[in-house]
Amino acid sequence: MHSIHLAGGPVSWGVDFADTPGNPVPDVVLDGIAAAGLGWMELGPVGYLPRDPGAARAALRARGLGAVGTFVFDDLHRPEARDTVLAAVDAALVAITATGGTRLVLIDRPDEARAATAGRSAAAPRLGSAAWEALIDVVRRAAERASATGVRAVVHPHAGGYVEFEDEIERLLEAVPAAEAGLCLDTGHALYAGSDPAELLTRHGARVEHLHLKDVDAQVRARELGFWDAIAAGVFCPVGDGLLDLARVRAALATIGYSGFATVEQDRVPGAAGDPGADLRESVSRLRAAGIG
Template sequence: MPAPHATPPAADRRRIRVGSAPDSWGVWFADDPEQLPWQRFLDEVAEAGYEWIELGPYGYLPTDPARLRDETQRRGLTVSAGTVFTALHRGPDTWEATWAHVAPVAELTAATGARHLVVIPSFWRDDKTAEIVEDPELTAEQWRHLTAGTERLAREVRERYGLGIVVHPHADTHIDSEAHVERFLDATDASLVSLCLDTGHYAYCGGDSVRLIETYGERIGYLHLKQVDPEVLADVLAKGTAFGPAVRQGVMCEPPRGVPALEPVIDAASRLDADLFAIVEQDMYPCPPDRPLPIARRTRGFLRGCGV
């Protein structure tokens, strides 16, 4: 395990670039009648004061690169990353299906000029139905498949598309808790695999974001800024509620109303010798169409008060 920095370098918040994502507008799927149109998302994310966005689920935003560039550029927006879901712990037999999902997302991401691909492990519990579909704990063999498969994915994405992968610990996946995140990082090549630290998901699963940044700073390649409501989370954990229903219950909340406190996270991240994206994600699926914009405006104002 890496040791914490003995003498932390000076903070430089200028190296943190703040953006938002379709997730903060209640978008989880490429096409869903409960979600607002993509044009409105782009209009409102720009109106809220953000300059960077993620692509969200592939197919929600236009997949034609020229049209996507036109739609984003005329609103003053730039893409920071694409997102894929993988089930690499299931072994080499899943590779073809994995690559069939990853390749078009990576191609579009690269065409926008972005350089990151956020990789989210598959859920062991369905986020809509709460059905348990796999054991929440991996076997030793499955851990080997996961780490080897992730490194293979990182090589392929880098060589073919010039992108770096950032793996996203996520509630109800096999990379969630502090112990699982550390095991994953210790078993993967630091030159290939970086982490997308989502502060909300990590807190949801009992982790300390500041400690992770201070201990594994060289592995932090990307941030998602998010908070959880501690009272709702306590109820969720006590009842074993799945992540999807927990979101509908309001477990992810508007900052600065939840945990972790984002100022110390931003301070720790700004001391790393790295340029980082910090993408705001407040899971709100589903939500009324007029709810996201006021929250997005207030959140952007709050983050400016934090110096980013």
């Protein structure tokens, strides 16, 4: 298999937004990622790590961690949010370039309607043509800004967002040229959406430029909760405890010759029961035992 570099990220400690009450202090997260034997991390939302570039670099360097990049988790689907989204993109690119990262992950944030129907394609409302064109426009603008700074933009299909199901992934990849942006395939969000991650990897291998590796608890998913309620109920679990077929994923990665980063994640609520660091260590151990990373 080609070279796959496993990474960690603050999301495994519940850090989706920098200002969420109950977020752990960054030292806890960075120490936990390093303790899992990882040499790389996604930075998390802008403002979580120190905004001062020197302080952020020093915090990573002290633990032997390199930066992969970070995400923008915002309302890509809302035309009126375009300027806000692009401002978030600019802030993320400052953080990425200051720490030597290379990936900008673009994620459409669930709104109320889609969060309620996460994982259920037949029930989920779809964007009309004007809103879809606006989403594509902001993705392409974000990707252009990223490219100008030497960073590669990748779009992340996400449960509860308007790029979640297979028809939406196909529609996006048709609208955004490969020269402009790649695909970040998240195994957990694919499973949540009812897709086979290995099949998606094989089908879209030429566009896959980043990976998020996570697993889904079958019993929680079957309850058909809204997305945020499902997170609180533990829909994402340590890799190997849920629906993810590691052997098939490994085979698919070998088939497409994937090389690059794979961030090991377990979305959760800040302060939820369990030990994020221990879960990360277990996930990393199982991935490596399966020949991934």
